[in-house]
Amino acid sequence: MTRTKGNGAVKSKRQHAILSLVSRERLASQEGIRARLRQLGLEATQSTISRDVEELGLARVHDHDGVRYVVPGESDAPGPMRLLRHLLQEFALSLTSANNLLVVRTPAGAASALAEGIDRVGLADVVGTIAGDNTILLVAREGVTGRDLETSLRKIMEAAE
Secondary structure, three states, X not given: OOOOHHHHHHHHHHXXXXXXXXXXXXXXXXXXXXXXXXXXXXXXXHHHHHHHHHHHOOEEEXXXXXXXXXXXXXXXXXXXXXXXXXXXXXXXXXXXXXXXXXXXXXXXXXXXXXXXXXXXXXXXXXXXXXXXXXXXXXXXOOOOOHHHHHHHHHHHHHOOO
């Protein structure tokens, strides 16, 4: 299947919106997610939402208030690395280290979603991330090199499920 650059950007924007919505709101169904996306001006079919939910590794949990979707990496959701691994595999086009910095290139529109995934996991060696449209700058903790960060992200990308 060939994907155009525009479709990748739309998918990235939609998935980023889903992550944001699910982390802030109680959404119990894929139809609820679809309705909220529609309110944000993002149209998607039920099957697209279903694929996004699976790809993002969202979990449907039961709590004292009922059923809801949660984002991996939140305190009540398992597998924060699963989401980061998926985002890296999907969007990281190149990793380039320099001193204590790492530059990650992504398709247009995908940098913020990947940076959000990195931030959510809270990698110990990353002081912070700055995301543009297609580029992320990671700053390493003192004593850690950009090459060390690159090695860490590559290990996450290549880890088995």
